[in-house]
Structures are given as structure tokens and as C-alpha cells.
Amino acid sequence: MNDFLAARSQMAISLGFHIIYSCIGMVMPVFMAISHYKWIKTSEPVYKNITQAWSKGVAIFFATGAVSGTILSFELGLLWPKFMEHAGPIFGMPFSLEGVAFFIEAIALGFFLYGWNRFNKWFHWITGIMVGVSGIASGILVVSANSWMNSPAGFDYINGQYLNIDPIKAMFNGSWFSEALHMTIAAFSATGFAVAGIHALMIARKQNVLFHTKAFKIAIVFGAIAAILQPLSGDISAKNAAEKQPAKLAAMEAYFHTQPYSPLTIGGIPDTIHKKVNYGIEIPGLLSFLVYDNFKQPVKGLDTIPIKNQPPIAVTHIAFEIMIAIGSTMMLVGILYFIAIWKKRSWLSKKWFLNLFILSTPFGFIAVEAGWTVTEVGRQPWIIQGVMRTSEAVTPMPGIQYSFYLFTAVYLILSIAVVFLLSRQIKMVPELYDRKTEPELT
Amino acid sequence: MIFVVTAFLFSAIVLYFLLGGADFGAGIIELFTSQKNKQNTRQTSYHAIGPIWEANHMWLIIAVVIMFVGFPVVYSTMCTYLHIPMLIMLLGITARGTAFAFRNYDAIKGAHTQKIYNRVFVYSSFVTPLFLGIIAGSAVSRQIDLHATSFLDAYIFSWLNYFSVAVGLFTVALSGYLAAIYLIGEADNEHDVRRFILKARIMNIFAVVFGGLVFLASEVENIHLARWIFGNPVSLTAVIAASVSLAASWILINKGKRKIIRIGAGFQVTMILLAVGYMHWPYLLMVKGGQNLSLFAYQAPEKTITDLGLGLLIGSLLILPSLFYLYYSFQKNR
Numbered sequence A: 001m002n003d004f005l006a007a008r009s010q011m012a013i014s015l016g017f018h019i020i021y022s023c024i025g026m027v028m029p030v031f032m033a034i035s036h037y038k039w040i041k042t043s044e045p046v047y048k049n050i051t052q053a054w055s056k057g058v059a060i061f062f063a064t065g066a067v068s069g070t071i072l073s074f075e076l077g078l079l080w081p082k083f084m085e086h087a088g089p090i091f092g093m094p095f096s097l098e099g100v101a102f103f104i105e106a107i108a109l110g111f112f113l114y115g116w117n118r119f120n121k122w123f124h125w126i127t128g129i130m131v132g133v134s135g136i137a138s139g140i141l142v143v144s145a146n147s148w149m150n151s152p153a154g155f156d157y158i159n160g161q162y163l164n165i166d167p168i169k170a171m172f173n174g175s176w177f178s179e180a181l182h183m184t185i186a187a188f189s190a191t192g193f194a195v196a197g198i199h200a201l202m203i204a205r206k207q208n209v210l211f212h213t214k215a216f217k218i219a220i221v222f223g224a225i226a227a228i229l230q231p232l233s234g235d236i237s238a239k240n241a242a243e244k245q246p247a248k249l250a251a252m253e254a255y256f257h258t259q260p261y262s263p264l265t266i267g268g269i270p271d272t273i274h275k276k277v278n279y280g281i282e283i284p285g286l287l288s289f290l291v292y293d294n295f296k297q298p299v300k301g302l303d304t305i306p307i308k309n310q311p312p313i314a315v316t317h318i319a320f321e322i323m324i325a326i327g328s329t330m331m332l333v334g335i336l337y338f339i340a341i342w343k344k345r346s347w348l349s350k351k352w353f354l355n356l357f358i359l360s361t362p363f364g365f366i367a368v369e370a371g372w373t374v375t376e377v378g379r380q381p382w383i384i385q386g387v388m389r390t391s392e393a394v395t396p397m398p399g400i401q402y403s404f405y406l407f408t409a410v411y412l413i414l415s416i417a418v419v420f421l422l423s424r425q426i427k428m429v430p431e432l433y434d435r436k437t438e439p440e441l442t
Numbered sequence B: 001m002i003f004v005v006t007a008f009l010f011s012a013i014v015l016y017f018l019l020g021g022a023d024f025g026a027g028i029i030e031l032f033t034s035q036k037n038k039q040n041t042r043q044t045s046y047h048a049i050g051p052i053w054e055a056n057h058m059w060l061i062i063a064v065v066i067m068f069v070g071f072p073v074v075y076s077t078m079c080t081y082l083h084i085p086m087l088i089m090l091l092g093i094t095a096r097g098t099a100f101a102f103r104n105y106d107a108i109k110g111a112h113t114q115k116i117y118n119r120v121f122v123y124s125s126f127v128t129p130l131f132l133g134i135i136a137g138s139a140v141s142r143q144i145d146l147h148a149t150s151f152l153d154a155y156i157f158s159w160l161n162y163f164s165v166a167v168g169l170f171t172v173a174l175s176g177y178l179a180a181i182y183l184i185g186e187a188d189n190e191h192d193v194r195r196f197i198l199k200a201r202i203m204n205i206f207a208v209v210f211g212g213l214v215f216l217a218s219e220v221e222n223i224h225l226a227r228w229i230f231g232n233p234v235s236l237t238a239v240i241a242a243s244v245s246l247a248a249s250w251i252l253i254n255k256g257k258r259k260i261i262r263i264g265a266g267f268q269v270t271m272i273l274l275a276v277g278y279m280h281w282p283y284l285l286m287v288k289g290g291q292n293l294s295l296f297a298y299q300a301p302e303k304t305i306t307d308l309g310l311g312l313l314i315g316s317l318l319i320l321p322s323l324f325y326l327y328y329s330f331q332k333n334r
């Protein structure tokens, strides 16, 4: 493995790891706040139990998210020093604000986790809300930094110099809204489905049914609404990519030849040598329609882009297909849930219905990973679209593959540890939270 | 605005040193605690640092962000030549943070798993400040060679030298000292108070010894720290202030003046950082051949510095009051 590939892989694995924790860090505080609110309002112990059980899980996730985020802030410089040297002053604004948001999040989390029975209950509740609000704010900010890499703004690039820098313009670059919207919704749908799936499993096993039913409901309402909105926001993202990064869009769709009534290809394996897609289904005109709202206008194909500026097509296309397939499935499952609660309440306790959610547990997170693969791999060979190549940004230090192996091992161990700890949390639910006559704490 | 930004950078570094240091120190103290008292130490530090450790570590992030937004060339040079110690420090931060959370939030407190978490926690608490100190030492040691051609010269000897390692050990001792002082105020029985006082004394002695080692090593490496520090009035004053406060806390520690010795310890470390910082000002990174990267010469463009300064000012209005309230609320004997 050469150093360049190792650096890219290390970045990818670090981000791929961190993104799971960030999604949970953004969304779980919201779920907890809802359950916490219900407890304060109804005094039903089950809601307090849910809040506390969740908050223990979140503490584990939060610590892992925080350390992996710390690794990332250093990795940007360790792996891509030339990139940071030029980009730092331009796209640094969201990172500095993100630092503020994290700080508030960490403070609020301290109050929330250790504040049971210490503070006024509403103050305690508000600190939980603050964890969620600042988590979501930091997610939006960091995605805005990433969107700047996709559609650079806020500077003039003249003769290799970065002039007239304006960090605020850079922050509100052309892609920030579509990316931030899509990511925030993704965090809700992925976390919502994952949490709901785990509780559905426990319901199906008939363990602590009351506890798990209430928890399931809070999670799935958010997950289902987000899953239904996701394709709509994805459409905005795709239109934006067509405008800002035609090469990325063409690679996503494995669309080789520019033509009117541009077809949308579903599935298939791109063959870059013969410039065609094998085993795919083509729907003529649909791509034109999705991008331009009319069936005729030709979309720019890969033939308009020099080979040396093209991203890896197969990876981008397949990752995109995975995201779409999962997105459509999750939307359907989400719709089914609403049908169930409005018209067919009997479904709610049916085995097949629960199985559907159990099966969907990992879907959102797979789609999140796939979506980021589309965004990042689809930007290649650029680290800053059209301005700086990734190969120009990489550190001169040799031997990066060893650090890649090391970090891969670290992330592997951490993942195993987190899964292990989480399963122990769930195992302990009956003992900790299911006593009928729980001593009331005030 | 550049002064606002550099002031924030300096404060973030000092605060990380104090608060993060005390945090690591808790692990160092645990490492050097006899088996029968370990459980007590653990309990005390869990209550003392549990609610605040995450916030304490944010100062590091703030410092890094200020570096890469405001002083990108300095940052990228450090990241390139000090890649390896930074990597080790990151592994340390990761191991420590997760082990601390895992051992408190594992739903089943099994003896075997707890033992693993404890091991990881104490060793990483030792390694991380060691490498933080090494990085800080290397930044000013003039051992970074921008024209190095071999791997060893460029990426190893830039940080593996007597001076940097001595600074690393000094940092470890100071962290332990800060933690012991902090824990004195958090202990809930007389026995523990005695223990932490003894620990503070031992750490203090170590700090003095390693501090001497730093001076010695600087002579070996031709850095002439002594001449620098004693040659400029501000650093000299700061060093004297630190020594006086050290002597004072040595006496006061037995009198049970918890607030005063806490402030004294913080003051002492701040003075040490001030002495070093002033001596190098405005050079954050000093490299071989006398070329120094000045914060002023290598600052980001005007507009960036202005926006960054404003962001930090507004951010601190939000952060500082809530942070103080956090510390206040979770103090034991408030």
C-alpha cells in the first residue's frame, strides 16, 4: 500500500467511524429529552427509566465520539498538511464555531449525566436539550466545512495564490444548505431506525415489553418522518451536485455519454473500459427530469470530463445505488408505520411487523456510510473541487501505512468494546429498570 | 484582533495544561497508589472529574482550531515534523477517554473487565502528558530540521532528544501535582486527605527534579534555557513567583487551606508557562538554523483573523459562564 492510498484510507476509516457517533450524538439527546419530558409531565417511572438507560448508552457513545473527533481534528493536519495550510484560514470559520458548540455540548452533558436529583428538574431537562441543540449545530457546521471542499467559495484563486479570503462567504458556500439538510435528516433516520430496531427486538423477545414499547415509539416517530423526507432532500442534493460537480453526478449515475433524454440507470456494474453499464436498467429521460425538471435537456456525461479529472466511477455508482435502495426501503417502512398507527393498530404487535423494524436496524447507518462515500470519493481527484488535488495535499512523511494499520486496529477494538458494552446495558435492563415498585427518587 | 487571537491561543494552552493536566494527573496518582487505596482514589476522582473531563479536553480542540485557522503554516509544519509524537498522544487521549467512560458506564462491574479498563486508564494517563510535553518541548528545541533528508533526522530526532523528553517528564510530574492538589479538596475523609497531601509532596519533589533536568538537558542540547529565562525580567519574575508560591504551598498544604493551595498550584504552573511563553514570544515554533516561525509573520489573512477573533469572543461569552457554573456545581465542599 503506498503512502497516498494509506493516508486516504486512514482518513476514510476515521471519518467512517466518527460519523456513526456523531449521528448518535446529535439525535439521542433529542430522544432523551422527549422521554425526560414525559417523565416530568406524567411521573410514569418507565419514562425515567428509559431516559436513564439511554443516557448511559449515550455516555459511552459520547466519549467514543469525542475521542474520535479529537483524532480527526489532528488528522486533518497530520495527513493533509498542505491542504490545511491553504484551506485552514478559508474554511476554518465553521470549525471555530463548531469548537464553541462542542464546548457547550460537553458542559451541558456534564450537567445532564451527573445532575440527576441535584438540580431543579426543568434546569436539568434544559441541559439535556442543550446537548441536542449544540450537537446538531456542530453537525451542521462541520458539514458546512465539508461542503466548502465540494463547492469552494470565499476566495479568489489566482496563479496558485489564495487571495481575497472571506471566511463567512466560504461557510455559506453553494452546497452548505443541501448537504447540511440531508445530513441532519440522515442522522435522525439512521439513529431512529437503529434505536427502534433494537427495542423492537426486545419486544419480539417479550422482555420488558412496556419499557421497550415506549422507547420504540419515541425513536420510530422521528425515524419514520425523517425517512420519508430523506428522498426529497436527496433530490435537492442531486440537483446541487449536477450544478457544482457534474463529474460527481455523472459518476454517481455511471452516465458515460452526454445525450438528450438522459437515462437514469438503476443497478448494474459500470465497465469503464467500454464505457457502459452491464446488467443495469435504463429509464430514458428520467435523469434529465430529476436534474432539470424536463425530460429532454441533456445532462453532462463523463465524456465531457477529462479522464484525469474523473472520480472512481464504480465505487461512486455502487455506493450511490446502495444509498438509494436503502432510502427507498426506509421510506416504505416509515409509511407502513404511519399506516399502522392510523388505520391498522393490530399490526403493531404482529411478528412480521416487528421483524421489519428489526431487519431495518443497520440500514440507516449503511446508507450514511454509502452517502459519504459518494460525496468524498465522487470529489476525487480533488480535495478542493477544481482547485487542489488530493495528491498535492498529502503529508511528505513516509510509512503512513503503518499508522493506517494502527488506527484500523484501534477503531476495530473500540467498535468491539462499544458493542460489548451496549449489549451489557441491554442485558441489565430487567434488573435495573423493571422493578414494579421502584423506589421513587425525588 | 491578532492580539485577541493570540491571547485566546495562549489561554487555551494554559487552561489545557491546568485542567487537562489535572485530569491526566488523576490517572497518574492512581498509578502510584498502593493496591489497598486504589478503590478510594478511583471513587474520589470519579466524583471529581466525571462531570468535567469532557469539557476540560475541549481546550485542546480550541487550541488546535485556533492554530489551523489562524496560523496555518505553523500548524502544518508542526504536524509534519512532529507527526509521530502527535500520533502517540492521540492514541493516549483515545485510550484514556474511552477507558474512563467504559469503567464507569459498564452495566456489569465485572472484576476482570474493570481491571482492564483501570490498566488502560492509568498507563494512558501517564503516556499522554509525557508526549504532550515532548511536543511542547520539541516546538521550541530547535531540533526540527526543515532541510533534513533522512527519515530519522526529519521525523524522529525532531522530538527524540534529551530536552524534549525532560520537558515531557516535567509535564507528567506537574500533572500529578495538580491532580493531587485538586483531589485534596475533593476527598471525603481525613485518611484520603493525608494520602493526597503526601502525593502532592512527592509529585512536587519530582517536578523540581525534572525541572532541574530540563535545564540540564537544555545545556546539553545547546538551548541555553537558563540564560534565556534569567536574562529577561518578565520570565525571571515569573519563575521567582512560581518558586515563592511553591514554597508557600508546601507550608500551607498542612493547614487545610484547600482553596488557597489550589489557586497557588494553578498560579505556579501558569507562571512557568508564562516564563517560557514570554521568552519565546512571538515564536511558537523554533527550528534548526535559527529560523523561527513567528505568529505574526505567519498569521492568516486579516479577514480570517478578524472573524476568528469575533467568533472566539462571542463564543466565550456563551462558554465561560456555563463552565464556571459547572465547576461550581460539582465541587465537593462548596
Ligand code: HDD
Pocket: A143, A150, A175, A178, A179, A180, A182, A183, A185, A186, A187, A189, A190, A230, A231, A232, A233, A234, A235, A237, A238, A239, A240, A241, A323, A324, A325, A326, A327, A328, A330, A363, A364, A365, A367, A368, A369, A370, A371, A372, A373, A374, A375, A376, A378
Ligand atoms: C440515512 C441515510 C441516507 C439515506 C436514506 C439517503 N441518503 Fe443521501 N446521503 C446521506 C445519507 C442518506 C449522507 C451520508 O448523509 C450524505 C453524505 C454527504 C451528505 O451531505 O449526506 C448523502 C449524500 C447524498 C448525495 C451527494 C451530495 C453531494 O455530494 O453533493 C446525494 C446526491 C444524495 N445523498 C441523494 C440521496 C437520495 C436521492 C436519496 C433517496 C433515497 C438518499 N440520498 C438517501
Ligand code: HEM
Pocket: A008, A009, A011, A012, A015, A016, A017, A019, A080, A083, A142, A143, A144, A145, A146, A147, A368, A369, A372, A373, A376, A377, A379, A380, A382, A383, A390
Ligand atoms: C467536515 C467534514 C469532512 C471533511 C473536512 C473531510 C475531509 C476529507 C479529507 C481531507 C479527505 C482526504 C482527501 C480525499 O481523499 O478526498 C477525505 C476523504 C474521505 N472522506 Fe471526508 N471529510 C469530511 C466528512 C466525511 C465524513 C463524515 C465521511 C464519512 C464517512 C467522509 C468520508 C471520506 C472518505 C470515504 C474519504 C476517502 C475518499 C477516497 O477514497 O479518496 N468524509 N475527507
Ligand code: HEM
Pocket: A018, A019, A021, A022, A023, A024, A025, A026, A061, A062, A063, A064, A065, A066, A067, A068, A069, A070, A072, A073, A076, A102, A103, A105, A106, A135, A136, A138, A139, A140, A142, A143, A183, B054, B058, B061
Ligand atoms: C473532518 C471532520 C470532523 C472533525 C474534525 C470533527 C471533530 C470533532 C471533535 C473534536 C469532536 C469532540 C467534541 C467533544 O468532545 O464534545 C467531535 C464530536 C462530534 N462530531 Fe465531529 N468532526 C468531524 C466530522 C463530523 C461530522 C461530519 C459530523 C456530523 C455530521 C460531526 C458531528 C459531531 C458530533 C455531533 C460530535 C459530538 C460527539 C458526540 O455526541 O458523540 N463531526 N467531532
